Amino acid sequence: MSLLRGVGETCTMAQPHTFEGYSSDGFFDELFDDSGEARPGARLLIEKINELPPGELKQRQQAIERALLRMGITFAVYGDQEGTEKIFPFDIIPRIVEADEWDSIERGLKQRIRALNLFIDDVYHDQEIVNEGVVPRELLAKAKSYREQCRGLNPPRGVWCHVTGTDLVRNSDGKIYVLEDNLRCPSGVSYVLQNRLVMKRSFPQVFAASRVRPVVDYPSRLYEMLRELAPENVSDPTVVVLTPGIYNSAYYEHSFLAQQMGVELVEGRDLVVKDGFVWMRNTDGFQRVDVIYRRIDDDFLDPKTFRPDSMLGVPGLVDVYRHGRVALANAPGTGVADDKVIYAFVPDMIRYYLNEEPILPNVPTYVCERQEDRDYVLAHLHELVVKAANEAGGYGMLIGPHATDEQRREFAEKIIENPRNYIAQPTLSLSRVPTMVDDRFEGRHVDLRPYILYGRDIWVLPGGLTRVALRKGSLVVNSSQGGGSKDTWVVARPNEAAGEPSRMVEQRQGPPS
Amino acid sequence: MLSRVADSIYWMARYVERAENLARFIDVTLNLILDQPHGTAQQWEPLVNATGDEKFFAKHYGQANAENVIRFLGFDKNYPNSILSSLIAARENARTVREAISSEAWEQLNEFYHFVRDASDQRFRLDSPSDFFRTVKQHSHLFHGILDATMSHGRGWHFANLGRLLERADKTSRILDVKYFTLLPTVHDVGTTIDDLQWSAVLRSVSGFEMFRKRYHGITVDRVIEFLILDPAFPRAIRYCIANADQSLHEISGSPLGSFRNSAEQRLGRLKAELAYTDVRSIAQMGLHQFVDGLQRTLNEVGGAVHDTFFAMRPVEAHRAF
Numbered sequence: 035m036s037l038l039r040g041v042g043e044t045c046t047m048a049q050p051h052t053f054e055g056y057s058s059d060g061f062f063d064e065l066f067d068d069s070g071e072a073r074p075g076a077r078l079l080i081e082k083i084n085e086l087p088p089g090e091l092k093q094r095q096q097a098i099e100r101a102l103l104r105m106g107i108t109f110a111v112y113g114d115q116e117g118t119e120k121i122f123p124f125d126i127i128p129r130i131v132e133a134d135e136w137d138s139i140e141r142g143l144k145q146r147i148r149a150l151n152l153f154i155d156d157v158y159h160d161q162e163i164v165n166e167g168v169v170p171r172e173l174l175a176k177a178k179s180y181r182e183q184c185r186g187l188n189p190p191r192g193v194w195c196h197v198t199g200t201d202l203v204r205n206s207d208g209k210i211y212v213l214e215d216n217l218r219c220p221s222g223v224s225y226v227l228q229n230r231l232v233m234k235r236s237f238p239q240v241f242a243a244s245r246v247r248p249v250v251d252y253p254s255r256l257y258e259m260l261r262e263l264a265p266e267n268v269s270d271p272t273v274v275v276l277t278p279g280i281y282n283s284a285y286y287e288h289s290f291l292a293q294q295m296g297v298e299l300v301e302g303r304d305l306v307v308k309d310g311f312v313w314m315r316n317t318d319g320f321q322r323v324d325v326i327y328r329r330i331d332d333d334f335l336d337p338k339t340f341r342p343d344s345m346l347g348v349p350g351l352v353d354v355y356r357h358g359r360v361a362l363a364n365a366p367g368t369g370v371a372d373d374k375v376i377y378a379f380v381p382d383m384i385r386y387y388l389n390e391e392p393i394l395p396n397v398p399t400y401v402c403e404r405q406e407d408r409d410y411v412l413a414h415l416h417e418l419v420v421k422a423a424n425e426a427g428g429y430g431m432l433i434g435p436h437a438t439d440e441q442r443r444e445f446a447e448k449i450i451e452n453p454r455n456y457i458a459q460p461t462l463s464l465s466r467v468p469t470m471v472d473d474r475f476e477g478r479h480v481d482l483r484p485y486i487l488y489g490r491d492i493w494v495l496p497g498g499l500t501r502v503a504l505r506k507g508s509l510v511v512n513s514s515q516g517g518g519s520k521d522t523w524v525v526a527r528p529n530e531a532a533g534e535p536s537r538m539v540e541q542r543q544g545p546p547s
Numbered sequence: 548m549l550s551r552v553a554d555s556i557y558w559m560a561r562y563v564e565r566a567e568n569l570a571r572f573i574d575v576t577l578n579l580i581l582d583q584p585h586g587t588a589q590q591w592e593p594l595v596n597a598t599g600d601e602k603f604f605a606k607h608y609g610q611a612n613a614e615n616v617i618r619f620l621g622f623d624k625n626y627p628n629s630i631l632s633s634l635i636a637a638r639e640n641a642r643t644v645r646e647a648i649s650s651e652a653w654e655q656l657n658e659f660y661h662f663v664r665d666a667s668d669q670r671f672r673l674d675s676p677s678d679f680f681r682t683v684k685q686h687s688h689l690f691h692g693i694l695d696a697t698m699s700h701g702r703g704w705h706f707a708n709l710g711r712l713l714e715r716a717d718k719t720s721r722i723l724d725v726k727y728f729t730l731l732p733t734v735h736d737v738g739t740t741i742d743d744l745q746w747s748a749v750l751r752s753v754s755g756f757e758m759f760r761k762r763y764h765g766i767t768v769d770r771v772i773e774f775l776i777l778d779p780a781f782p783r784a785i786r787y788c789i790a791n792a793d794q795s796l797h798e799i800s801g802s803p804l805g806s807f808r809n810s811a812e813q814r815l816g817r818l819k820a821e822l823a824y825t826d827v828r829s830i831a832q833m834g835l836h837q838f839v840d841g842l843q844r845t846l847n848e849v850g851g852a853v854h855d856t857f858f859a860m861r862p863v864e865a866h867r868a869f
Contacts (some may be wrong), residue, residue, distance in 0.1 A: 105650070106642075106657040280643050293646035304549050317553045317702065317799070317857040 056475045062465040064129050075130045075525040082240045095126040098232045123518030125469045129500040133527045142394030144492045150371050152387040154194040158184050168386045169379045176454045177373045178424045183339050184367030196363040198486040204465035211397045217368040219329050222499040223485050224287035229521040245526040247496035253294035259489035263361035264324045271324035273297045278330050278346045307350035312360045325361040332366045374423045374457050402453040411458040415442045418458040479503045481511050497522035548702045554858035555640040560707035561714040562637035566630045567687035568718035570680040575752030591616045597725045622667035634660045649697035659686040705795040716788035717846050724839040753783040773827040786822040793819045811852035
């Protein structure tokens with residue numbers, strides 16, 4: 035504080051010079067409540083930021099950007115011949131999740147992923163859920179991502195989806211909704227870990243005092259989970275990460291996870307099937323591979339089973355998998371539950387398989403295949419978001435309120451032509467987090483992608499990737515469309531330790547169950 | 548270790564070493580010109596000739612002067628053996644094996660690349676080119692130092708070491724060849740101050756001036772040749788490079804030193820013995836240029852044999868249906 039100030043002027047009276055004038059503009063703000071007070075978990079952070087000398091925060095933000103560039107966490111700018119590389123935009127103000135809220139999110143995610151796995155196992159076996167009419171048979175039959183080749187596969191313990199990255203959003207009513215499940219090859223977890231790393235360097239004191247739950251053990255949890263999938267007779271399994279290669283936009287993440295787990299990063303051409311097993315080509319011959327964390331889509335995994343023109347995959351891989359001689363994470367075929375029409379039935383799945391009420395609600399969804407829903411959607415296109423069943427990354431989408439008449443007409447025709455392929459949802463008013471814009475803060479819309487690992491048990495990474503739409507007013511958080519990311523802090527309760535010790539080691543050494 | 552990973556580590560190290568040696572090539576020429584202000588143009592031409600790509604150069608640049616040669620060897624992206632191209636290749640290789648090298652090594656290589664790329668963007672300034680080439684050398688030293696200090700000296704490291712030393716042996720021989728060719732025709736200079744200055748510049752270009760002085764004191768052509776080709780202890784001398792490359796090769800295959808189990812070991816072991824049992828008189832009799840020519844051929848054969856032995860995709864016998 036300035037020495038010129040009078041004694042009577044206490045800290046509480048001093049106007050914050052950084053959050054001064056910040057307004058949540060009627061949106062739900064993750065750090066401030068409606069009266070403009072910092073939420074309990076955010077108080078310490080806001081206090082510390084307000085104590086920083088002017089310009090300091092900006093400098094720290096720039097230091098982080100330099101660090102990310104130096105670490106090579108970049109993507110090539112498409113069409114730029116000069117080899118320009120950019121970092122994924124990162125904003126220094128974290129999103130903060132209170133302990134109680136996190137508990138309920140975590141329980142909700144575990145419940146959901148249990149039900150989804152039971153569903154996937156069911157649809158590739160007896161299909162009881164359609165036999166009993168809970169999910170309409172014709173919807174399943176017309177699901178593009180259903181893989182007939184996966185009928186009768188038996189992944190270890192009946193778990194198909196070992197790594198999930200569920201997208202959550204908060205609406206203006208303050209409630210958290212599930213937007214998408216992402217059961218195939220969800221990416222982004224490396225950004226969670228790197229964001230945390232650079233934030234810890236920038237705010238060591240706030241970190242220590244805020245009791246943020248750690249994320250650093252994700253790679254070792256992932257590795258333990260992968261080992262648990264190994265064929266039964268293998269005592270010391272060889273685990274690899276399978277990548278489509280250096281030109282894949284998530285390549286950095288593939289190499290990062292392989293490095294952090296201390297396993298080989300392989301491409302399809304490094305692997306070969308012979309004598310009923312999968313091998314990798316080493317400098318001194320072939321080495322058997324037991325578990326493959328594959329980051330290649332089903333279609334490209336094995337040209338003998340899926341797309342015959344795939345150059346990225348391993349011919350014969352799925353056959354070895356079928357015989358239980360190699361494990362795949364995730365199992366092929368999980369995409370069926372990513373279908374946006376199937377998504378609408380997840381709450382019913384939870385009731386059907388678990389006999390429980392869903393903890394996390396779906397975004398209300400109109401299934402255009404149903405006559406009644408379709409009529410409503412066609413009459414209300416100007417206020418709805420319409421999505422194609424099998425598109426991702428913000429493509430194949432109509433945001434009704436922002437669309438032109440022409441675009442709405444186009445989508446109406448598409449819906450009438452192929453109703454099975456479309457759903458619609460109300461336009462959500464996503465919550466916001468203060469974000470640095472030049473030298474001040476403005477609210478920007480965010481979503482949240484927590485990561486879930488499912489081996490023997492289900493484990494949820496505390497926090498996840500907060501994606502932020504950096505353009506003013508934008509609701510699209512995808513990095514391909516002007517999105518960035520933020521660190522996500524799940525703060526521990528005052529009387530609770532931030533970190534819980536990893537129990538994985540004990541489990542592995544314990545008596546066989 | 549995966550064949551593809553071994554391949555990439557080997558080439559990553561080779562390309563970094565190549566970039567460093569290109570900087571040394573250019574730097575020694577810049578230094579020579581400072582010491583000998585008259586008739587400077589002919590200093591640059593041999594550098595272009597040494598690349599074997601005179602036609603490419605003539606077509607795109609024309610005259611061999613300082614600016615053109617520095618652009619060509621330093622920053623030409625369309626010329627695969629420029630410093631910038633070498634770094635792009637080194638970095639792309641490193642990117643495919645990021646999980647196999649340390650983060651520190653990757654970050655250093657990444658910084659190295661950005662440094663050279665930024666320099667090429669900023670309309671290269673000719674008023675202090677030496678600073679640039681000195682920094683290139685430092686970046687390379689830093690990279691190899693970090694690799695030494697942070698990567699387990701297992702197979703991966705030995706592949707890097709093999710690539711680095713084979714590249715260095717080749718480039719030391721080229722520096723010697725080029726300078727010998729430039730310097731020798733002026734017979735009347737032998738034993739003069741100019742001669743002394745030029746050979747000391749050659750030694751400096753491989754950071755060998757002080758080490759040479761300790762061993763020989765006075766500079767003569769024979770001694771320089773002996774030092775750069777046959778010295779067993781100077782780390783940029785060809786014999787040192789070959790002996791240590793041979794050692795890494797045996798660490799990789801596990802066969803005892805002095806024996807061989809594959810064509811790479813056979814070829815490299817023979818070269819190592821040749822260098823151990825020859826002397827500078829025999830080299831002079833043969834002619835330095837012929838000797839260097841033969842050496843480079845052998846090094847190419849070794850490189851090919853390393854590829855065939857460790858990196859090439861071996862076919863699998865048609866797999867049985869099951």
